[in-house]
Amino acid sequence: QSVLTQPPSVSAAPGQKVTISCSGSSSNIGSDYVSWYQQLPGTAPKLLIYENNKRPSGIPDRFSGSKSGTSATLGITGLQTGDEADYYCGTWDGSNWVFGGGTKLTVL
């Protein structure tokens, strides 16, 4: 059971938009920045969003993040087949880092 709760899977058609939620508590999301990670099949995770809504260099603006209270959301617009991956949210909970359980995105 992960400290942060994500839906196990989401799906949408190419070109469409999808959102992935991440729910936590006052001790984690409510107290610190949230970051998001993309893990393509067979590869290592990659940082997608940091500080709730900022994109590292090289991440397209199709990817966005937001946070409100103890929840965060990742948005992906203009879906491409190459976006099929597992997505994880993460943040600090005291001195421990915590991840969500991951969400598998299927682009139909």
Next chain:
Amino acid sequence: QVQLVESGGGVVQPGTSLRLSCVASGFTFDFRHYGMHWVRQAPGKGLEWVSIIYNDASTKFYGDSVKGRFTVSRDDSEKILYLQMNGLTVEDTAIYYCATDGSHREIDMWGQGTLVTVSS
């Protein structure tokens, strides 16, 4: 360009020990200034945070599932991060990734991982 390369994984029996290494390279990468994480992923499962060691080399934290069994350390002169794993169980079977602690409260750059299999 920063590169993190993990090594030391393999197949071991329950109750034994293993030490993982993570070598950092990159012309502009000053390893000594970075906190470093270990994160693992069991086969077919999600990410699980294991440990962090800060750049002072003395501040360390561990996930509950490894506390008391695993020890993180670093050699800044050689740019190497270590994870000493003792008392291994089948539940420790996973790919182990090393990663940098970013300056914005995120886990930043990741290695490609090394697979540890604990099996009798």
